[in-house]
Amino acid sequence: MSIYDYKVTKRNGEELSLKEYEGKVILVVNTATGCGFTPQYAPIEELYKKYHDKGLEILDIPCNQFGEQTPGTDEEVHEFCQLHFNTTFDQMKKSDVNGENELPLYTYLKSKQGFKTFGESKMAKMMANMLFNLDPDFAKKSDIKWNFTKFVIDRKGEVVARFEPTIEMEEVEECIKSLL
Numbered sequence: 707m708s709i710y711d712y713k714v715t716k717r718n719g720e721e722l723s724l725k726e727y728e729g730k731v732i733l734v735v736n737t738a739t740g741c742g743f744t745p746q747y748a749p750i751e752e753l754y755k756k757y758h759d760k761g762l763e764i765l766d767i768p769c770n771q772f773g774e775q776t777p778g779t780d781e782e783v784h785e786f787c788q789l790h791f792n793t794t795f796d797q798m799k800k801s802d803v804n805g806e807n808e809l810p811l812y813t814y815l816k817s818k819q820g821f822k823t824f825g826e827s828k829m830a831k832m833m834a835n836m837l838f839n840l841d842p843d844f845a846k847k848s849d850i851k852w853n854f855t856k857f858v859i860d861r862k863g864e865v866v867a868r869f870e871p872t873i874e875m876e877e878v879e880e881c882i883k884s885l886l
Contacts, residue, residue: 709863712811714767715799717780722798724811727763729861731885733878734765734815736803738775738853739786746854747791749875753882754795760886761861764795769803772853776800803850812850815857819868820848830872860885 709732710725724732733753738744754764768783770776776783780799787793803812821844824830837844837851844851854871858881867881 707814709811709814709859709865712814714765714801714809714811717784717797717799719799724765727765727859728863730761730763731757731861731882732763732765732859733882734767734811734857734859736767736769736812736850736853736855737797738769738772739783740775740777741772741853743852743854743871744775746871746875747787747793749879751791751793751795753875753879754793757882757886758795762882762886766793766795766797767803767809768797768800769850769853770800771802771804771850775853803855815865815868816848816850818865819857821845821851821870822868824851824870824872825874827872827874830870833870833872858882858885 710728712724713721716722735750737747750764754762768776780797783800784797787797802808824833833852852871856869856878857865858867860866866885869878
């Protein structure tokens with residue numbers, strides 16, 4: 707299977723086939739509206755404005771699995787993003803990224819790019835400590851660890867990178883620029 711064999715549900719209930727993004731660079735991100743990483747919506751929107759005309763698509767999949775930090779309906783999530791971050795890319799239907807109800811897309815993404823590191827920042831160390839206390843083997847598992855984990859897919863449909871929420875957005879941008 708390839709990335710183009712998967713579908714996600716738009717917030718209006720319609721299915722979106724990733725085949726529509728064939729030949730594009732895709733940034734897939736699980737988001738939340740009430741998380742310490744929520745301000746990342748701003749640089750994600752900047753990436754979209756800067757590179758959409760060059761072939762970048764953002765696949766924003768809100769998720770409520772981490773501390774229930776995405777309350778509200780899909781429409782309320784969308785309104786929040788527009789009001790607070792002036793997003794012009796759309797949000798999909800709120801979905802699970804881990805567990806028995808996870809989107810098949812996330813099963814695929816995690817199989818292609820497992821967890822590597824949170825990095826070395828203070829926030830990265832805090833995340834690692836928090837997760838270690840919950841599960842000492844967390845680093846050996848490919849599960850999504852928190853909101854704003856990002857996957858980058860190249861124009862050929864290959865999942866080329868995974869960035870944890872603690873990785874600087876400049877690093878994500880460099881990866882995307884190299885693929886456009």
